[in-house]
Amino acid sequence: MAPAHIAPLSCQGLGLDLAGNTVLDALDLTVHAGETLAIVGPNGSGKSSLLKLLAGLRKPTRGSVQLMGQPLAQVARRQIAQALALVEQQADTLDAIRVFDAVALGRTPWLSALAPFCANDRAIVEQALADVDALHLRGRLWGALSGGERQRVHIARALAQQPRLLLLDEPTNHLDIQHQLSLLHQVQALQVTTVVALHDLNQALTCHRVAVLDKGRLVALGKPLEVLTPQRLLDTFGVQAHYLTDPHDGARILRFRAP
Structure with missing residues (x-):
């Protein structure tokens, strides 16, 4: 385990070019242990690409990613899978697989010939399903699930990995x-560091910090109310916004208008 002062995940000078276009550029970011960090930005700002780079699914054109203080490019895939789980927006399969077996795939990084799937692994899978309110689906075939049910099963599979880092790309879609x-x-209650790409800015307000991407660059990073200002929302998202106070609990919420 990395020393407490070493960030669980970070990147320096991160850049990605695809088909001659710059998708991400000059991005420096450090994820704090135990936090929930929201990544927000307009469509095409690079949120999904950033998560894939941080997870090691795509190689950067420039810069580097560090996992627990080690260059991600030098960490074995099995070690990455034991430390980090990514739930993508679109991840599907045509296999006739049952929900329990799909979630049990999350245990793969921890299994070996000397440590086969056992009762403890089964308990972890069932707990992961329960955490996303999908335990009743465990015997269903994947192909029979709705889009929302599949999304919850994807997240359960990631939880079954028992990662220290959880990367979620639009997890509330569907x-x-x-x-x-x-x-x-549930995600924010887990003892896990989380990076989550979100479209809903009111959901981002519930996170510890917010990173704002615009045209592939990090243009703001900090506490939600300090970052998601009316001027930032106008400059980056092209909308006028103001805050309201919920009389139920005093929480601040955003209201949007066309400019």
Whole structure:
């Protein structure tokens, strides 16, 4: 385990070019241990690409990523999978696989000939399913699930990895409002460092910090209310916004208008 002062995940000068276009450029970011960091930005700002670079699924054109203080490029894939889990927006399969078996794939980094799947692994899989309110789906075939159910199963598989770092790309896509709220609450309650790309800026307000991407560059980073200012929202997202106070609990929420 890395010393406490070493960031679990960071990048320096990170850049990515695809088909001659700059997708990300000159990006420096340090993720703090135990925090939930929201990544926000307009469509095409590079949120999904950043998560893939941080997870080691894509090689950067420039710069580097460090996992627990080590260059990610030098860390074995098995070690990365034991430390980090990524839930992408679109991850599908045509296999006739049952939900329990799909989530059990999350245990793969921890299994070997000397440590096969056992009762403890089964308990971890069932707990992961319970955490996303999907335990009742464990016997269902993947192909019979709705989009929202598949999204919850994807997240359960990531939780079954028991990672120290959880990267989520638009995790509330396809979910009804009840499961959106319960899922975000559950993720933030986990003893895990989380980086989550979000479209809903009111959801981002519940995170510890917010990073704002615009045209592939990091243009703001800090506490939500300090970063998601009306001027920043106008400059980056092209919308006028103001804050309201929820009379129920005093929370600040954003209201948007066309400019």
